[in-house]
Amino acid sequence: MTAAVLVSLTGDEQIKLYDLDPQSGALTLRATSPAHGPSGALVFHPNNQILYDAHVGSSTLAAFRFDAASGAFSLINKVDTGITIPAHQTTDAAGRFLLTAYYGGGGITVHRLEEDGAIGEQLQYVDTGEKAHAILRTDENFVFVPHVCPNNRTAQFSFDPDTGQLAANEPDFLPPPTGEPGPRHICFRPANDIAYIVNEQGNTVTVHRYDKERGTLEIIQDITTLPADHADGATAHVEVHPNGKWCYASNRGHDSVVGYDIAEDGILTPFGHYPIPASPRSFNIDPSGTFLYGAGEAAGVMRSYRIDQNSGALEPLEDYEVGQQPFWVMVKEIG
Numbered sequence: 001m002t003a004a005v006l007v008s009l010t011g012d013e014q015i016k017l018y019d020l021d022p023q024s025g026a027l028t029l030r031a032t033s034p035a036h037g038p039s040g041a042l043v044f045h046p047n048n049q050i051l052y053d054a055h056v057g058s059s060t061l062a063a064f065r066f067d068a069a070s071g072a073f074s075l076i077n078k079v080d081t082g083i084t085i086p087a088h089q090t091t092d093a094a095g096r097f098l099l100t101a102y103y104g105g106g107g108i109t110v111h112r113l114e115e116d117g118a119i120g121e122q123l124q125y126v127d128t129g130e131k132a133h134a135i136l137r138t139d140e141n142f143v144f145v146p147h148v149c150p151n152n153r154t155a156q157f158s159f160d161p162d163t164g165q166l167a168a169n170e171p172d173f174l175p176p177p178t179g180e181p182g183p184r185h186i187c188f189r190p191a192n193d194i195a196y197i198v199n200e201q202g203n204t205v206t207v208h209r210y211d212k213e214r215g216t217l218e219i220i221q222d223i224t225t226l227p228a229d230h231a232d233g234a235t236a237h238v239e240v241h242p243n244g245k246w247c248y249a250s251n252r253g254h255d256s257v258v259g260y261d262i263a264e265d266g267i268l269t270p271f272g273h274y275p276i277p278a279s280p281r282s283f284n285i286d287p288s289g290t291f292l293y294g295a296g297e298a299a300g301v302m303r304s305y306r307i308d309q310n311s312g313a314l315e316p317l318e319d320y321e322v323g324q325q326p327f328w329v330m331v332k333e334i335g
Contacts, residue, residue: 015042051064056103087133088100088134088135106132131148146184170214192212242288
């Protein structure tokens with residue numbers, strides 16, 4: 001298997017695929033595909049042959065067939081949900097359902113996926129309020145949906161993999177730490193026992209203990225993403241390294257990626273801040289854990305970094321002018 005980096009461009013309405021050199025981390029553009037809308041968050045079907053794109057500047061979702069030989073994506077279908085600013089998507093493990101969170105209109109939809117990967121009928125809409133920013137399904141079929149301010153909470157659901165239906169968990173919402181931090185994105189460490197939620201308005205990462213039986217989160221730490229001499233910003237994204245030893249979050253305003261050591265109990269300790277092109281929204285780590293790629297939405301530039309395998313520190317390698325408003329960065333092993 002070889003790895004590639006995908007970048008969605010909201011302004012150019014394109015999806016770009018770059019081949020990744022596993023030794024140097026260098027990228028070579030292989031394909032540019034029309035996104036048929038303002039491209040946003042991307043997610044692959046479990047079969048790795050179909051890609052879904054949440055058109056963040058509109059109310060549409062699109063399905064694409066992936067040609068591994070050329071690196072191009074061809075449109076299968078596009079649906080208009082009538083709900084503005086789809087911000088994030090995920091599928092179930094079998095690839096039968098597509099779940100989408102909406103920042104503008106708010107709430108969550110569940111769509112049936114057809115055998116050819118097309119987005120089928122909408123099966124469910126759950127009104128969770130405005131500003132839903134991410135959606136994550138666990139292996140235990142629980143679903144978490146962070147909402148930034150003014151909603152300022154994370155919805156908790158159980159998911160039925162047979163029917164595709166979401167049901168409110170108990171409790172149905174997890175409040176954030178004190179104040180209005182604005183939960184935005186969520187990820188788990190590989191052991192699947194600790195969840196990290198990055199807070200946009202509060203510029204913090206909240207650490208949660210995950211109860212796999214109940215499907216609920218318990219806050220155990222809240223830590224700043226900013227250095228002591230900087231107070232303003234808007235934190236955007238959070239990822240855990242494949243080895244489970246380091247966590248990273250992106251800061252818009254300060255325009256940096258912060259790195260943390262992860263203790264055995266999941267607690268974070270910062271070890272450095274690393275400059276990144278202006279207004280970093282999304283970043284991703286390659287499956288080998290060797291490289292990190294992050295894009296500055298305002299700069300139109302993606303930067304590559306080598307990850308020090310002893311400390312987790314980031315060494316900048318090269319900048320790539322990718323286009324207007326890069327929204328999503330995904331590193332993916334392809335055939």
